[in-house]
Amino acid sequence: MKNKKIDWLASAASVDIFTYSNHKLQDLSTGDKHFNRGIMLKASKQAKSGLYTIVQYKSGYMLLVPINENAGLILLPKMDINEDLRNVFSSIDFVNHSINTAKLAFHLYTGLDAPDWDITMVQLHGDYKVVEQTRPMNEMVAFHVYTVKMIEALSNLDEDRFKESLTDMKGCRVFGEALTTMNVIRGQKDILIDLISKLTDNVTKLGLPIEKVIPIQMGSIQKIEYQTNILNFDAWLEEIPWIFFNAFRNYRQSLFKDKAERIKDYLKNHAQDNLRLKDISEVLGISEQNLNQIFKKKFGATIKQFSIQLKVEAAKGLLTTTRLKIKDIADCLSFADESYFVQTFSKLIGATPAKFRQAHIQAKLTETKNAQL
Template identity: 30%
Template sequence: MKVKDLELFSEIINQKIYIWKNNHLYLVNKNNINGNRALIIKLLAFAKTNTFTLIKHESEHALIVPCPKNILIYIEIKHNSKIKAFNLSSVESLLSVRQTGEFVYKLYTGQDCPYSFITFKNTEQNSSIGRQTSQKTVVSPELLFKNESLILDSISKLDRKSVKEALRGLTHVQIIGEIFANNNLIRGEKDTLISFIASLTQTVVMSGLPAKEAYELEDSLIQAIELRPTLPLFTEVIQEIVWIFYNQLLDHRKKAVSSISERTSNYIQNHIREKITLSGISSALNTPKQTLNKAFEAKYSITINQYIRNKKICKAKELLRANILNLEDISKFLSFSSKSYFVQTFRQITGFTPKNFQKKNNNTI
């Protein structure tokens, strides 16, 4: 735990940082004057696990960063801060807050932050603000956050059914996102969407989508959202964004599977005379055996070992038709362990012994 690094960071940004640990609140920089500790402890109650919490209280903001072992880090963000958070109508501000949270997490724990989603809370509002359904009930923004982990997990597994179920849980939501920027409802929706896009981006990158491709998609979606003066029904936008990321990852996986299987097939063709093993292919292509098998079976519907045997027997047929080499020579030429094993394999695949195949072929000619 690098408390001294946090203390230095507190001085650099000229803001107070507190640590909540074992039911006690500690001020990181002893040179600072303690703030309203009772208020801070009250605000810490809004913290959520696995997400940053950005709180607006009167004219100030605070960022809460949850760490392992139920430790919370509370960062004041005042108007003179070097963190661009007091103007939340700016995308740059929102991204700066997220980067600050990730940086503080790593400073304190020494590990990369495993989350990037931001939850917003305006303490001036006694309840979550939302449009009403036809039954005149107010829908809580927590519905999105409760479904977020399920949506992200389902996308990483490319589980279409689970994605649909998670999105179905948002069907009755008319508005998600609190008013936290100049009482601007559209701004609240946009910033919530931008945070969600950031989480989706991180998920697909961790699931194998190239970072450049993922961040280009993120930038284009954020730009599209920012340029729109109004938004359609909020849940429709959420669903559209989710399926965009899902399909992007799916297309990448399909291309990757095709590439791996084709490289495997080419390797086998080019080394057909040798003793080919799965370990040898894995080493040559620098790809785990499990990945090779899964990709190959997805495209060819047979295992790699079956494919090797089939290709060797195809080559053996050519040699038998040429009638140049005897069975002993053919078995050695194709690196079978013995003549008897070659004959056995040939019969299993073709239904004929090599000699019967040769006779049948000669009679046909």
């Protein structure tokens, strides 16, 4: 029963869940993907009795929920390697809802009422030693100075200076009496939206195409405005600039790639879409008549063939890590209908989607049974 409850939490909160105890980890509810267990074990050492703990590390966040002095739960938000913007907001939501998630995890795992503990945050950087929070500053002027330095670092794609400036920005206490006596939530939102505007202006002037900038700008602002509270302002302050940094870096790198590689990257980033040659031509600035010729010369397949392969690989992931119906997977990946999806999948994999899923489940059951022997 406990496993079913934990599975439900993992699905509802979109997290992977582990237990830690005596320097060991055990999967409770995870998908088929790689986890950096070394970092997770280092993070588990930061757990403190009487506190829920958010651990920030290079790739994101994890939540520690102590069960007793020597054991507890680790929760990690699920991520999509192709969705930077979605991942950033997933991380922010994960932090914002961390107290409720921690309490629910404690209750479902132990069957006991969750303690009404406070939550703290620690950071792991570099060699993953805990570092102290940055020094506090009292002047808004300092915040703007570091913002300018951060934007300059973005312009030069200087990642080290960019990180340093973000750390300094987070160290500024920008919420003095003037803001807290009026509306601190509105003040937080205004500062974040102003930062987004500055970043938008900068990357646009640097040449990032407007069709790439607008979704980031509007998506970020809408997400901020929808929040009833900003539980962890520092998380928003750090993560949002990285969206712009990564978008600009990816764009600059794409300029030095040959056309075939640019087509490939676009296909991989839009594997779920129903792409037309016209759409690809307009986005990449490559003649529609030359697209297939350029792509096939380097990769030995037409754009349609490669796109189908990507969709089938994505389908394999959905079949083995979710309980989505076959029809829903077909819709999600923009196949014309369920029948065409089944036919295409079977041709490339040698088994229907249903049989592929069943074989995966059977292999997992056998693996678990053998591990228990």
